[in-house]
Amino acid sequence: MGMAVLIRHGESQWNLENRFTGWVDVPLSPRGEEEAKKAGAKLKGYRFDVAFVSALKRAQDTLAIVLRELNQTDIPTYQDQALNERHYGDLQGLNKAETAQKFGEQQVKIWRRSFDIKPPGGESLKDTAERVLPYYEANIKPHIVAGRSVIIAAHGNSLRALVMHLDRLTPEQVLELNIPTGAPLLYEFDSAGVPLAHRYL
Numbered sequence: 001m002g003m004a005v006l007i008r009h010g011e012s013q014w015n016l017e018n019r020f021t022g023w024v025d026v027p028l029s030p031r032g033e034e035e036a037k038k039a040g041a042k043l044k045g046y047r048f049d050v051a052f053v054s055a056l057k058r059a060q061d062t063l064a065i066v067l068r069e070l071n072q073t074d075i076p077t078y079q080d081q082a083l084n085e086r087h088y089g090d091l092q093g094l095n096k097a098e099t100a101q102k103f104g105e106q107q108v109k110i111w112r113r114s115f116d117i118k119p120p121g122g123e124s125l126k127d128t129a130e131r132v133l134p135y136y137e138a139n140i141k142p143h144i145v146a147g148r149s150v151i152i153a154a155h156g157n158s159l160r161a162l163v164m165h166l167d168r169l170t171p172e173q174v175l176e177l178n179i180p181t182g183a184p185l186l187y188e189f190d191s192a193g194v195p196l197a198h199r200y201l
C-alpha cells in the first residue's frame with residue numbers, strides 16, 4: 001500500500017513577522033529550521049522513495065533538512081511551482097494584524113480560509129486547488145498507487161487544497177482547516193490510491 005507524508009515548511013521569517021507571504025520567496029526562521037529537524041526525527045524509520053516540493057525555498061529547505069536527518073538526500077526529488085503557496089496578491093508583505101485592523105477580522109478570515117473568494121489580486125483556495133490537484137493526480141498519485149512512499153513539502157494553503165480533496169471536505173469544513181508548520185501528516189492509501197487513514201506524527 002502507498003503512503004504519503006505531507007509537510008508544511010517550518011516557520012518562515014514572514015510567519016515570524018506575521019506577514020502574508022504567498023509567492024514571496026522568504027527563508028525559514030531559525031525556529032523553522034529547528035521545526036524541520038524535529039520533523040526529521042519524528043520520521044526516523046520511514047523510508048521514502050520519492051519527494052515532491054514547491055519552487056519556494058522555505059519548502060525546499062524544510063525538505064532538505066528532513067531528508068538530511070533521515071540520511072535519504074539521494075532520493076529522486078521533483079520541484080514544481082504547482083505546489084507553491086496560494087498567491088496572496090496585494091496582501092503579500094502586509095502584516096496580518098494590521099490588515100485585520102484595516103479590513104476587519106471577518107474579512108481577513110474570509111481571505112485566508114474561504115474556498116472560492118480571492119484576496120485582492122491573489123488566488124482563492126479554489127484557484128490553488130486547480131493547480132495543485134492536477135499536479136497531484138498526474139505526478140504524485142501514480143507513485144502512491146504503485147505502493148511507493150512519498151514525501152510532499154509544501155505550504156499552508158497548497159496543502160489545505162490537497163487535504164480538502166483527500167478528506168473530501170466541504171467549503172464550510174475547509175474554513176476551519178489549518179495546517180501547522182513543520183508537522184508531518186501521514187496518509188495511508190489503498191491499492192487504488194484512496195486514503196484509508198491519516199494522522200499527524
Ligand SMILES: O=C(O)[C@H](O)COP(=O)(O)O
Pocket residue numbers: 019020021022085088112155156157
Ligand atoms: O502565505 C502565507 O502568508 C502563509 O504561508 C499562509 O498564510 P495563511 O495561514 O494566512 O493563509
